[in-house]
Amino acid sequence: MVIKTATFVCSNTQVSALPPPTMPEYAFIGRSNVGKSSLINALVNQHGLAKTSQRPGKTQLINHFLINEAWYIVDLPGYGYAKVSKTSREKWEKFIRAYLTKRESLQCVFVLIDSRLDPQQIDLEFCYWLGEKQIPFALLFTKADKQGGTTTAKNVAAFKRKLGDWFEEIPTTIITSAEKQTGRDEVLHFIQEVNKD
Numbered sequence: 001m002v003i004k005t006a007t008f009v010c011s012n013t014q015v016s017a018l019p020p021p022t023m024p025e026y027a028f029i030g031r032s033n034v035g036k037s038s039l040i041n042a043l044v045n046q047h048g049l050a051k052t053s054q055r056p057g058k059t060q061l062i063n064h065f066l067i068n069e070a071w072y073i074v075d076l077p078g079y080g081y082a083k084v085s086k087t088s089r090e091k092w093e094k095f096i097r098a099y100l101t102k103r104e105s106l107q108c109v110f111v112l113i114d115s116r117l118d119p120q121q122i123d124l125e126f127c128y129w130l131g132e133k134q135i136p137f138a139l140l141f142t143k144a145d146k147q148g149g150t151t152t153a154k155n156v157a158a159f160k161r162k163l164g165d166w167f168e169e170i171p172t173t174i175i176t177s178a179e180k181q182t183g184r185d186e187v188l189h190f191i192q193e194v195n196k197d
């Protein structure tokens, strides 16, 4: 798929204020600092469209980006940031869970996982929750440029093995790097296929 246009539409804290659900949308979620905003920029080939930072907790709102005037990418705040207060974490949880369960135009959630790490409980639990709610998702392993392919493959396999205890069918898995644009074509192809249905 060719990305012709990618424009910022709006930032929200309320599900009721989102754009009308008239176009397919794809949400990016994962731990704080895992590389959600960076990967979105790499996909649309536009540095700085989604705001990124070395500090976790950069993205605080639900951000909608309109792609090719036909579908949305949604950048979400990260989970699992230790410095966030309990109250604000609970607020986040409520709002994201409401978005993920109620958004009728949501086609697929991309769960971003740091390819450098062993399976993390928080990521596994989030995947289990999506499964429980029957929300379709795919796994995008991020920052693959940071280590050799063998380490990435080992971490990906370990994560899939853990998921296998819960899921009969392991979702689509794509290894990515925003830095090197790895996996970009695969992710765009995946979206194109889902958009066809």
Ligand code: GTP
Pocket: 031, 032, 033, 034, 035, 036, 037, 038, 039, 051, 052, 053, 054, 055, 056, 057, 058, 059, 060, 076, 077, 078, 079, 142, 143, 144, 145, 146, 176, 177, 178, 179, 180
């Ligand atoms: P929050 O919005 O805070 O939840 O973070 P995020 O998941 O959106 O992460 P963000 O894209 O802001 O990236 C966090 C940091 O990781 C930044 O310093 C990025 O430059 C770096 N980063 C993201 N993706 C990659 C990648 O593929 N390779 C490398 N080497 N660094 C990356």
Ligand code: MG
Pocket: 036, 037, 038, 051, 052, 058, 059, 075, 076, 077, 078
């Ligand atoms: Mg972000």
